[in-house]
């Protein structure tokens with residue numbers, strides 16, 4: 295086997311891993327899920343799940359990846375002494391990556407489209423309501439969706455083809471700081487809007503009457519989604535990690551930044567919602583309907599709006615390359631495919647599977663899907679992945695890391711290169727006793743097997 299490529303620099307590794315975590319999950323999904331689930335309590339659950347379950351899992355994945363030097367299938371297989379069942383868990387990660395990439399790239403395609411629309415100043419002389427409706431028009435245009443989805447897939451394929459250092463690391467380092475800056479500026483501006491107090495109340499006031507089991511499962515799934523855990527991504531990135539890198543510190547830093555970005559995105563979006571009379575529960579179009587309204591009020595609309603959507607495209611890209619890399623790395627490793635072959639065939643497969651998602655706003659494919667399943671093809675795939683496969687994969691990973699993985703190995707890997715070795719015990723406790731049981735509880739409650747409300 296050829297020698298595994300490793301990250302070039304510590305900052306590059308951090309930027310790439312943060313780039314994987316920070317993406318449409320925080321900017322696009324977190325705000326509309328918060329809106330749909332009534333705010334406050336959902337946000338609180340999300341934050342708690344992230345700290346007590348998500349970050350420990352993140353750590354576990356880095357440990358498993360760095361120790362095994364493999365992608366999920368090989369890692370679960372070799373760390374379990376070649377058990378076929380655990381190998382299947384690795385395959386589950388590859389599967390969920392495939393499914394998520396197929397519709398995630400459709401959303402990223404919308405952002406590419408919005409970049410171009412911004413260049414045309416599509417908001418000029420329009421009311422907030424008309425600006426919002428532009429999204430519906432785009433969503434219902436099958437050809438436009440497919441076209442931008444395809445363009446975005448080409449971008450992902452191109453970067454992953456470049457490999458770990460040249461492709462993934464280079465772009466992440468360059469673009470993450472720019473995104474952070476523009477996000478902070480927009481958030482501060484949003485805070486001056488008249489709807490800000492209402493937004494603050496909505497995001498942070500926990501209203502206990504709104505607690506539902508499905509909301510909890512969604513908060514848990516969303517926490518995994520925004521962190522990129524429960525799907526072998528962090529494990530794969532951990533396998534490119536060098537021994538001198540600090541595992542717990544990386545997990546904590548990225549977890550905290552990830553939560554901050556999600557909250558910042560909400561602080562940026564909800565004041566606009568409450569100022570201009572949008573609905574918090576607008577659904578997946580929320581980000582695209584609301585942000586242009588803000589840009590239209592600001593000076594230099596054209597530049598700001600174009601830059602913003604361009605950065606959304608780039609954060610989506612630093613995430614999709616991590617999602618795609620898992621699939622590519624697996625095929626290279628297990629079947630001895632060349633990177634080129636893996637990238638091309640898998641890219642094509644993802645694109646084909648994503649077509650019905652791209653056409654969800656039209657009736658061009660599976661016209662009765664929504665009437666039968668209550669969700670469009672697009673939202674069905676998203677729902678199954680985020681609410682079921684991620685928690686299930688998460689619980690299996692937590693169980694594996696907490697109960698089966700050799701204690702000495704875990705400790706050695708946790709401590710190696712780390713200045714936070716005193717966190718080993720708390721982590722070992724969380725991953726063994728808290729994460730698996732908490733996830734189990736949420737899943738059982740959601741599936742109706744137990745009912746804690748009664």
Ligand code: PHE
Nearest residue numbers: 315317318319320520522613
């Ligand atoms: N965590 C990233 C995000 O929030 C990317 C991602 C999403 C990774 C879903 C895996 C699954 O956008």
